[in-house]
Amino acid sequence: MIRLILRRLAQSVPTLLAVVTVSFFLMRLAPGGPFDLERPLAPAAMENLRRVYGLDRPLAVQFGSYLASLAHGDLGPSFSFRDRSVLELIAQGLPVSATLGALSLLLATGLGVGLGITAALRRGGAMDRLLGIGAALTLSLPSFVVAPLLQIAFGLSLRWLPLSGWDGGAPSHLVLPVITLALPQVGALARLTRAALGEVLRTQPVRTMRSLGLPPIRVTLHALRGALLPVVAYLGPLAAALLTGSVVVETIFGLPGIGRYFVEGALNRDYTLVMGTVLLVAGLVIVFNLAADLACAWLDPRLRPAA
Amino acid sequence: MRLRRRDWLAGVAALAVVQPAAAAEPIYRRGNDADPETLDPHRSSTVAEAHILRDLCDGLLTYDNYGALIPGAARAWTASEDGLTLHFELLPEGRWSNGEPVTAEDFVYSLRRILDPATGAKYAEILFPIRNAAAVNRGEKAVDALGVAAEGPLALAITLEQPTPYILELLTHQTALPVHRASVERHGESFTRPGNLVTNGPYRLTDNVPGGAIRLEANPHHPDAASIAIRHVDFLPTPDMAAAVRRYAAGELESLADLPADQIADLRRRFGNQIVLGPALGLAALAVNTRKAPFSDRRVRQALSLVIDREYLADGLNGGTMSPAYSLCPPGLDNYRIPPETAGRSELPIDHEEEARRLLAEAGFGPDRPLTVEYRFNVSDNNRTTAVAIGEMWRDLGIVTRYVYTDAKTHFAYLRDGGDFDVARMSWIADYADPQNFLFLLQSGNDGFNAGRWSDAAYDALLARAAAERDLTRRADLLYDAEAIALHDLPWIPLMHYRSKALIAPRLHGYHPNLRNAAPTRFLRLDA
Numbered sequence: 001m002i003r004l005i006l007r008r009l010a011q012s013v014p015t016l017l018a019v020v021t022v023s024f025f026l027m028r029l030a031p032g033g034p035f036d037l038e039r040p041l042a043p044a045a046m047e048n049l050r051r052v053y054g055l056d057r058p059l060a061v062q063f064g065s066y067l068a069s070l071a072h073g074d075l076g077p078s079f080s081f082r083d084r085s086v087l088e089l090i091a092q093g094l095p096v097s098a099t100l101g102a103l104s105l106l107l108a109t110g111l112g113v114g115l116g117i118t119a120a121l122r123r124g125g126a127m128d129r130l131l132g133i134g135a136a137l138t139l140s141l142p143s144f145v146v147a148p149l150l151q152i153a154f155g156l157s158l159r160w161l162p163l164s165g166w167d168g169g170a171p172s173h174l175v176l177p178v179i180t181l182a183l184p185q186v187g188a189l190a191r192l193t194r195a196a197l198g199e200v201l202r203t204q205p206v207r208t209m210r211s212l213g214l215p216p217i218r219v220t221l222h223a224l225r226g227a228l229l230p231v232v233a234y235l236g237p238l239a240a241a242l243l244t245g246s247v248v249v250e251t252i253f254g255l256p257g258i259g260r261y262f263v264e265g266a267l268n269r270d271y272t273l274v275m276g277t278v279l280l281v282a283g284l285v286i287v288f289n290l291a292a293d294l295a296c297a298w299l300d301p302r303l304r305p306a307a
Numbered sequence: 308m309r310l311r312r313r314d315w316l317a318g319v320a321a322l323a324v325v326q327p328a329a330a331a332e333p334i335y336r337r338g339n340d341a342d343p344e345t346l347d348p349h350r351s352s353t354v355a356e357a358h359i360l361r362d363l364c365d366g367l368l369t370y371d372n373y374g375a376l377i378p379g380a381a382r383a384w385t386a387s388e389d390g391l392t393l394h395f396e397l398l399p400e401g402r403w404s405n406g407e408p409v410t411a412e413d414f415v416y417s418l419r420r421i422l423d424p425a426t427g428a429k430y431a432e433i434l435f436p437i438r439n440a441a442a443v444n445r446g447e448k449a450v451d452a453l454g455v456a457a458e459g460p461l462a463l464a465i466t467l468e469q470p471t472p473y474i475l476e477l478l479t480h481q482t483a484l485p486v487h488r489a490s491v492e493r494h495g496e497s498f499t500r501p502g503n504l505v506t507n508g509p510y511r512l513t514d515n516v517p518g519g520a521i522r523l524e525a526n527p528h529h530p531d532a533a534s535i536a537i538r539h540v541d542f543l544p545t546p547d548m549a550a551a552v553r554r555y556a557a558g559e560l561e562s563l564a565d566l567p568a569d570q571i572a573d574l575r576r577r578f579g580n581q582i583v584l585g586p587a588l589g590l591a592a593l594a595v596n597t598r599k600a601p602f603s604d605r606r607v608r609q610a611l612s613l614v615i616d617r618e619y620l621a622d623g624l625n626g627g628t629m630s631p632a633y634s635l636c637p638p639g640l641d642n643y644r645i646p647p648e649t650a651g652r653s654e655l656p657i658d659h660e661e662e663a664r665r666l667l668a669e670a671g672f673g674p675d676r677p678l679t680v681e682y683r684f685n686v687s688d689n690n691r692t693t694a695v696a697i698g699e700m701w702r703d704l705g706i707v708t709r710y711v712y713t714d715a716k717t718h719f720a721y722l723r724d725g726g727d728f729d730v731a732r733m734s735w736i737a738d739y740a741d742p743q744n745f746l747f748l749l750q751s752g753n754d755g756f757n758a759g760r761w762s763d764a765a766y767d768a769l770l771a772r773a774a775a776e777r778d779l780t781r782r783a784d785l786l787y788d789a790e791a792i793a794l795h796d797l798p799w800i801p802l803m804h805y806r807s808k809a810l811i812a813p814r815l816h817g818y819h820p821n822l823r824n825a826a827p828t829r830f831l832r833l834d835a
Contacts, residue, residue: 032716040723040755042432044445052427081517082345083499089517155557163557166519252550256518269716
């Protein structure tokens with residue numbers, strides 16, 4: 001098992017390197033640069049800035065020096081937050097995004113898997129039908145619709161919760177963004193669980209267990225082990241996506257996370273910030289996919305590596 | 308972040324205190340459209356930064372809440388006979404937020420620093436009227452060649468390249484604000500961090516979280532500290548204007564610096580006189596590519612301009628949050644007359660249709676040979692509706708409009724680099740209320756703005772003569788004549804002048820909309 005983990009981690013190095021290389025050159029291909037504004041800069045100012053940030057050097061040299069700093073754990077200075085380094089921006093925003101992401105992941109998994117099991121056990125029942133409608137609804141409502149609706153309902157009309165801000169992570173500030181983030185995933189996970197469990201419950205071994213008169217709870221638990229495989233596989237990339245924040249949720253709720261850096265960074269041609277966030281996401285995807293694979297191997301002995 | 312928060316609390320009270328003691332006093336939560344890129348005045352370039360820096364730093368002169376120039380770090384100044392040297396006498400009570408006195412040397416250091424090429428200042432150009440500033444910034448001269456000198460601890464002299472009527476206003480600009488030398492040298496790049504940043508303005512920085520709050524508190528060392536009513540202010544970025552309005556409605560913000568123009572009718576109904584519109588130093592226009600046929604033909608440009616219903620764009624599309632523009636310069640500038648106008652204000656656009664048709668026919672276009680126009684713009688909801696509306700207006704002349712839209716960076720870099728186009732959206736927010744700051748846009752060689760590379764010898768000559776003219780009335784006449792040429796030839800078709808639009812809570816007092824968009828917190832008051 002440890003050999004497997006080490007091998008996977010070693011394999012991730014070339015993957016990350018490829019990600020870095022591709023995104024570095026793709027970013028540079030986009031027209032305009034970090035210092036092109038609606039108000040164009042004077043040529044002298046542009047020259048000075050490009051020199052200060054080393055953008056006047058050949059692209060290959062820039063790439064080389066980026067890789068060199070990367071090897072030292074330095075993600076470079078941000079072009080659009082000029083007082084800060086990319087590492088600092090991520091260090092400051094990641095705890096916010098990760099807190100929101102982790103809470104919504106827990107909420108979505110608990111609620112989604114629970115509802116999915118209920119629906120699978122009572123296929124065609126009222127609960128199942130209700131869930132079908134609910135899942136379709138939450139999946140098709142984008143967060144830029146859900147977030148304002150929640151703000152209007154719970155912030156403006158009922159005045160139960162604050163509309164915006166982080167306030168050091170005070171619970172009342174977490175509720176609405178966590179619900180917004182979790183909602184579509186509740187639907188997705190419920191449907192996934194329902195489909196997977198329904199399928200396993202119809203398989204020959206489970207039907208045999210039933211006919212042998214084993215208690216239903218034992219049968220369900222046994223079936224669940226197999227049914228959770230696709231759910232766990234789905235949770236890996238989902239965790240990486242949720243933990244790195246959402247531009248919509250952070251902008252609407254005024255939260256100082258890192259989700260907006262993806263979009264803002266790209267629009268601002270903040271090369272280093274985009275590279276930093278891309279690397280972070282790539283790293284998390286690798287780690288969580290590995291974790292999901294390990295969990296799957298634990299659930300299903302067939303997926304374990306040959307000794 | 309947690310660490311910083313704890314630091315902030317530490318000075319205030321024991322650990323048992325849950326709410327910071329500061330919260331006992333009201334905090335003015337000020338919506339400020341975007342996160343600042345930097346709090347280093349010399350690297351700063353945005354309007355959002357200007358609002359924060361105006362609270363943090365005092366220039367030699369500064370603005371009051373009516374947008375009028377008032378003494379800042381300097382208490383008096385005189386100009387030499389030839390208008391080339393300004394002598395400033397600094398306020399003896401001027402103090403940095405750490406209690407040290409503000410000296411003339413601080414301003415010498417700061418002005419040299421922004422023009423030093425190594426600083427990488429975006430807007431160093433604003434200060435080019437100072438002698439040798441351009442040469443210093445281009446690296447052709449050493450920084451000590453700059454025309455600034457300390458003539459005593461509190462006496463500063465600034466020498467100019469040529470008499471500049473708007474120099475005092477330039478000195479209020481964020482680029483001319485002083486920085487504290489010792490902390491810049493000690494902390495380097497990180498001198499703007501809370502705890503490191505030392506400023507001489509009415510407020511000092513206590514916290515700064517990107518995407519969160521920039522928190523300031525009154526600077527006890529400021530000469531006017533006693534008269535400052537608002538002791539705490541949070542600048543909060545509001546990139547999503549609709550969400551910002553909801554935050555305002557819920558009482559989480561006391562003011563908003565911008566509003567969604569497309570919702571203005573609904574906002575008026577909900578907030579009534581809390582919506583405050585005012586003048587602004589901005590122009591939205593269409594650049595026409597005068598380099599290529601048929602747009603090199605003035606008649607084509609005039610026809611395109613004549614049938615644009617600017618009243619509809621300003622009032623219909625933008626709910627009165629813009630003004631129809633028939634000139635480049637907005638009304639109300641200093642050192643100017645009422646601007647000249649391009650044809651069309653007095654009658655309805657429909658009455659110009661015949662004239663426009665005739666101009667197009669003369670240029671060789673008509674029903675058999677319709678004119679095709681490619682309209683480039685940087686995409687936003689507002690730019691899109693404007694583009695579609697103008698295309699509709701042109702359709703009445705049989706003109707076929709096609710659209711090309713990109714993100715802002717691509718759009719402006721493309722035009723600056725001389726990319727091909729027919730007409731393209733342009734906009735300009737001026738830095739000072741002088742006609743020169745609008746008319747320089749179309750000077751030959753100003754490739755960043757003069758997207759169509761329009762070049763008119765008479766226009767350039769008038770601007771050059773105006774720059775050398777010391778009599779302000781004669782200078783105004785020269786600039787007026789120049790603008791009249793541009794409005795006749797129409798390398799840019801003016802569409803609308805910007806207006807400032809704000810939401811101001813009833814408990815916030817002292818906000819007066821003004822051309823400079825200046826609302827320093829020190830002049831505002833907040834009811835408890």
